[in-house]
Amino acid sequence: MATILIVEARFYDHLNDLLLAGARAAIEAAGHSHETITVPGALEVPGAIALAAESFDAFVALGVVIRGETYHFEIVAGESARGIMALTMDGLAIGNGILTTENEAQALTRARPDEKDKGGEAAKAAIAMLDLQTRFG
Ligand SMILES: Nc1c(NC[C@H](O)[C@H](O)[C@H](O)CO)[nH]c(=O)[nH]c1=O
């Protein structure tokens, strides 16, 4: 059994709760345990995973970035993904469930466990990468 850290950027409570429910259900269905930490926004997620890298077997990044009026969306969406990808290339097992959407309706559909279930999908990706790490690491 692995211990998986969920790092959630809690920017939109109702959307985060849906992503978390999906991720936790997927981890539990796979027979693993989990803990959750909360960071202010998606930009803090890669740093938090880096700080916890030695303490957990795999990581699930959750959050929601919704486009606003300025270039800030590109920074938050792109740089959070870039940071997570850099950690992945360092060999950490991470599933990226940070939604980057045009509006709340798109985010809701993707966050709901009974619809696109992107939280559960990210958890399954983290577990798949952990399996590869065990095989090749
Ligand atoms: N606009 C969104 C943010 N912005 C906040 C940043 O992620 C960061 O916390 C801040 O710049 C301080 O470093 N974060 C989200 O998760 N979602 C957004 O829509």
Ligand SMILES: CC(=O)[C@@H](O)COP(=O)(O)O
């Ligand atoms: C991530 C965003 O684009 C958003 O939350 C920020 O909105 P704005 O660009 O209107 O300041």
